[in-house]
Amino acid sequence: MPEVKSSVSGGGERASGYWYGPDGSDASAVDVLNLLRRYREAETAMRGRVRGDMGMGEKDIVALRYLLEARTRNAVLRQKDLAARLDITNASASSLVDRLVRHGFARRVPHPGDRRSVAVEATDQGDREVRETLRNMHDRMYQVVNEMSPDERATVAAFLSAMTRSLTDRCPE
Amino acid sequence: MPEVKSSVSGGGERASGYWYGPDGSDASAVDVLNLLRRYREAETAMRGRVRGDMGMGEKDIVALRYLLEARTRNAVLRQKDLAARLDITNASASSLVDRLVRHGFARRVPHPGDRRSVAVEATDQGDREVRETLRNMHDRMYQVVNEMSPDERATVAAFLSAMTRSLTDRCPE
DNA sequence: GTTTCATTGTTAGGTTGTCTAACTATTAAT
DNA sequence: ATTAATAGTTAGACAACCTAACAATGAAAC
Numbered sequence: 001m002p003e004v005k006s007s008v009s010g011g012g013e014r015a016s017g018y019w020y021g022p023d024g025s026d027a028s029a030v031d032v033l034n035l036l037r038r039y040r041e042a043e044t045a046m047r048g049r050v051r052g053d054m055g056m057g058e059k060d061i062v063a064l065r066y067l068l069e070a071r072t073r074n075a076v077l078r079q080k081d082l083a084a085r086l087d088i089t090n091a092s093a094s095s096l097v098d099r100l101v102r103h104g105f106a107r108r109v110p111h112p113g114d115r116r117s118v119a120v121e122a123t124d125q126g127d128r129e130v131r132e133t134l135r136n137m138h139d140r141m142y143q144v145v146n147e148m149s150p151d152e153r154a155t156v157a158a159f160l161s162a163m164t165r166s167l168t169d170r171c172p173e
Numbered sequence: 174m175p176e177v178k179s180s181v182s183g184g185g186e187r188a189s190g191y192w193y194g195p196d197g198s199d200a201s202a203v204d205v206l207n208l209l210r211r212y213r214e215a216e217t218a219m220r221g222r223v224r225g226d227m228g229m230g231e232k233d234i235v236a237l238r239y240l241l242e243a244r245t246r247n248a249v250l251r252q253k254d255l256a257a258r259l260d261i262t263n264a265s266a267s268s269l270v271d272r273l274v275r276h277g278f279a280r281r282v283p284h285p286g287d288r289r290s291v292a293v294e295a296t297d298q299g300d301r302e303v304r305e306t307l308r309n310m311h312d313r314m315y316q317v318v319n320e321m322s323p324d325e326r327a328t329v330a331a332f333l334s335a336m337t338r339s340l341t342d343r344c345p346e
Numbered sequence: 347g348t349t350t351c352a353t354t355g356t357t358a359g360g361t362t363g364t365c366t367a368a369c370t371a372t373t374a375a376t
Numbered sequence: 377a378t379t380a381a382t383a384g385t386t387a388g389a390c391a392a393c394c395t396a397a398c399a400a401t402g403a404a405a406c
Contacts, residue, residue: 032330046341091385093384094385116373116384118383167216168218269393347406358397361394363391365389367387368386370386372381
């Protein structure tokens with residue numbers, strides 16, 4: 001059974017500020033949106049801490065995680081791929097990889113089969129550092145979800161999908 | 174009943190990449206985490222679009238939203254307050270307000286009762302612009318949550334609270 | 347009331363991370 | 377063989393943050 005305690009139906013704290021219902025408005029709906037915002041803020045803060053701890057920028061960390069994920073799949077990532085996934089230019093990706101290499105988190109290796117390209121690999125150090133930094137957090141998150149019932153997971157999944165669609169469906173006009 | 178369709182129990186698309194279960198691992202739990210990540214990415218992308226549309230930086234928009242929220246409460250925000258909420262220095266807040274003023278989104282007014290402080294107010298133009306830009310999106314999000322059952326809202330609220338705790342409980346170590 | 351310390355905001359100068367534009371090296375197409 | 381497209385690098389500009397030093401006001405001590 002999920003150990004998660006609802007802070008809406010159950011607990012006290014009312015997610016404060018920011019959202020305020022369009023009209024008369026069901027308070028608990030607003031609460032949910034405020035909680036979503038809170039989660040976002042917590043994640044942003046966490047990224048800030050990690051950034052501080054590892055002395056890296058925002059995208060550098062995301063890039064490193066892509067590299068690690070690729071490594072587990074024995075896949076090869078080029079700078080181009082990083083640029084695409086991070087939505088930055090090739091030029092920026094180039095200096096991003098410069099930074100990763102300078103810090104010892106990644107390595108440039110010749111790309112097999114296309115001599116224009118440079119394959120980028122995470123180093124063991126990068127692997128270690130990221131895992132150590134994020135492992136516990138990931139474990140906690142996984143555990144929370146794992147302890148939920150299938151129905152609850154379906155509800156949450158539907159919620160997240162719908163929220164994502166709300167954001168994706170082109171916001172202004 | 175909620176019109177939201179679960180993409181886990183229901184639909185096809187399997188939230189791809191990134192998360193991969195610690196061990197053997199219940200796939201749908203991983204799906205939920207991937208959906209959470211997707212939501213994050215969608216929100217980041219949305220902010221990017223808004224930023225582009227309005228020609229402002231990330232924090233500028235958040236600041237403007239704080240100002241608008243304060244306005245609806247007839248509250249007075251000082252630059253200090255903005256700096257605190259945005260986690261930037263007073264110096265940065267100063268130039269942030271410079272930018273808002275330059276773009277016509279905010280106004281510096283003498284603070285009633287403390288001549289050191291400068292109160293910052295959103296202008297009507299700032300109000301209009303933000304509302305027009307974000308209104309539809311907010312409405313869509315609100316609608317989704319409003320159409321959920323109380324039980325579903327409680328489940329989602331518990332999930333978000335637990336995820337936030339997972340992030341907040343100090344990540345490394 | 348004057349001296350002293352704390353608070354708020356500004357300015358100057360530096361760093362970082364992005365961008366565009368111009369260039370090289372390789373690959374693919376005609 | 378020439379031409380066009382792709383991958384990466386470099387140089388230079390810009391935006392937004394930072395720290396440090398400063399001015400002005402407020403509060404507290406004496």
